[in-house]
Amino acid sequence: MRCKTQNLYHKFYESFHKSYKACHESLNSWLKLPLVCVALITSQVSAGGFIPDKYATSTLNSLGVGTEFLHSLQSNVLLQSASTDTRWVRFVDQFDSSYEFIPIIRSMIAQSGIPQEFLFLAMAESGFSSRAYSKKRAVGIWQFMPYTAKDLGLVINDYVDERRDPIKSTRAAIKYLQFLYNSTGQWYLAAMAYNCGLGRLKKAIERAQSSELEVLLDEQAKYLPAETRQYIRTILSMSLAFSNAPKMQALDREYLLNRGAFDTLAQVQVKGGTLLASIAAAAGMSLEDIKKYNRHFTYNFLPQSSKEYAIYIPYDKLAYFKQNFDPNALPTSKFVFHKVKQGESLASIAKKYGISVQELKLSNNFSSKQVIFANQKLVIPLLVPQKIAQN
Missing domain, CATH: 3.10.350.10 (LysM domain)
Incomplete structure (x- = not known):
């Protein structure tokens, strides 16, 4: 039984490796942002060097990262352009626009026992957008590929795609992150494996002969893909930056610091x-x-x-x-599928089934100027006879 389970998870995490390579385009836009955010950390710089505050220390330690790694992040920030404020505002706006999901996701993460910093893994993947979609068919807040999603118990069919369900997809992501932690022994390794795949991470550790973060992120040796080397920095930088109360107050967004206290x-x-x-x-x-x-x-x-x-x-x-x-x-309506034939229009199809064009558009989420094509599948709403509906 144990062997069967290991084989299942082997297929499982290798599928994740393919999944997150497919998300390269959507991820890149977020990887360009977070290092800038570290300039906003509520820490002090003295003649003796960089002194992290309690929150920064707690954030790093929660992922198994030592406070000395903060020096690495800070040195990178010093290379950034003067557009820090613009990027920071864009980051906060994105966080704010997802207010309907964040408290629940935060609560689920806290109850599961995984680090709260993984809230920002979702930010890096999709900007918290349940509509996020990659060219390789990765979907939702956590950017699951179809095979991986189904392996985690999410339903995908003609009617529903639970990768877009903020609750069920978060539950699936938590399950996978817990598996990665149990496989690697460190949360920072779990985060990187989430991006590049567990198999790819293990090969990198074998090449480097070390699982230390600073070694794996070596820019010269390139043990890991560039996006993975940046990935852990992304999560940490976002989490650290979001603790900056004075900056939040300046943007009139201080209320975001307490978001998650209620559903x-x-x-x-x-x-x-x-x-x-x-x-x-x-x-x-x-x-x-x-x-x-x-x-x-x-x-x-x-x-x-x-x-x-x-x-x-x-x-x-x-x-x-x-x-x-x-x-x-x-329900007073039932729905059937219609496969569009060459030469058919919305008007001719609506007439065939005795419904209005507007009803047809509404049922299929069509815009006012939607164009249909041959072999397209449309859903048709049909009125249920009253005597049947009352039974």
Whole structure:
């Protein structure tokens, strides 16, 4: 049994290696930012050298990194341009725009026992965007490839992609990070393995004959890929920079320092086949707003089945939703797929099924000027006869 499990995880982490190579384009944009952030660390510089504060020491130690590594980060910062403030504001804006997810992710990380600094691993991967998508099909906040996601228990099909589910994908990422830690014995090694793959990291350690951070990050020897050498710096730099209370106060963003003290999203179970528009109306929200919290659904309805699905709504809408939503109501529509034939248009397809073009566009998340093409798969909403809906 143990041998079988090891083989499964071997396939598992090698798939992760391919996954994060595929995310190179999306990751690079974030790797250019974080070293600049270290200039904002709440530490002191004296004639005797760089003196880290308690938070900086705690941050480094939580990942198994010694405080001497702070000197390395600081020396890199001194090479940066004068655009520090501009980049810092962009970083904080990105963090702020993800307010609906961050408290829950932070809470899940804390409860799992992994370092809070891994919150910034998600920042490095996707900017906390559940819509993040790479050319090689890595998706979501944690940028999972399809094979790896399914191996971790996430569902991907025509109707739902749980890589975009902030809760379930975070649970999967935590599971994998714990596995990497158990395999390497250090959180900083787990972070680097998350980026380049466990097999690639082990080869680097073997070449370097050391697992020490400073040795593995040697720019001359290049034991690890360039993006991985920068990766741990990315996570540490973001975490350190975000402790800068005076800078936050200057930007009127001091409230972000305490974010995570409370949850902002509620999770409710809703029957399959329910329209997102019905859920939105019951919560007193627009369809676009409810979709913002539920990017894991491909269409504007929950998959048709007797199964219930997790729906996320803001906590301040929960009481209103419970008052107005009937959990026992049956859907008044069902959905079928239509494969577009050569020469068909939205108008001709809508006419064929007795629905409006607007209903067809809404069901398929189409824009006002959407163009369809042959062999494209469309979802068609059909009205359920009233007598059936009441049974």
